[in-house]
Amino acid sequence: MTSTIKALLKSSKGAFSPQVEFWHDYFSVPQWNERIQQSLLLDLPSIYHTADEILVQMSDIPQLHIVQILAASSLRMQLSLDHSLQLITPLRALCTSQ
Numbered sequence: 001m002t003s004t005i006k007a008l009l010k011s012s013k014g015a016f017s018p019q020v021e022f023w024h025d026y027f028s029v030p031q032w033n034e035r036i037q038q039s040l041l042l043d044l045p046s047i048y049h050t051a052d053e054i055l056v057q058m059s060d061i062p063q064l065h066i067v068q069i070l071a072a073s074s075l076r077m078q079l080s081l082d083h084s085l086q087l088i089t090p091l092r093a094l095c096t097s098q
Contacts, residue, residue: 002058004024008024058094058097061090061093061094065093068087
């Protein structure tokens with residue numbers, strides 16, 4: 001699991017200022033201490049609400065799907081029926097991500 005944090009740091013190097021704080025739910029909320037875990041989980045909405053940016057890790061979505069979704073969103077216009085149908089699989093992957 002530490003490889004996840006290393007990959008996050010590597011991929012975000014130079015993208016954020018040194019003052020940026022990262023919150024990784026799995027590591028930031030101690031899974032082994034139920035009392036602290038439950039307390040922190042109640043604070044998650046306010047933590048996310050105050051964030052300038054949120055980086056979501058969805059490792060079970062193929063990179064190609066993300067590229068397709070981003071490409072479609074960058075068009076900023078109505079998609080043709082053909083393009084819309086091509087997004088069904090990537091959007092399904094996004095909605096069913098673990």
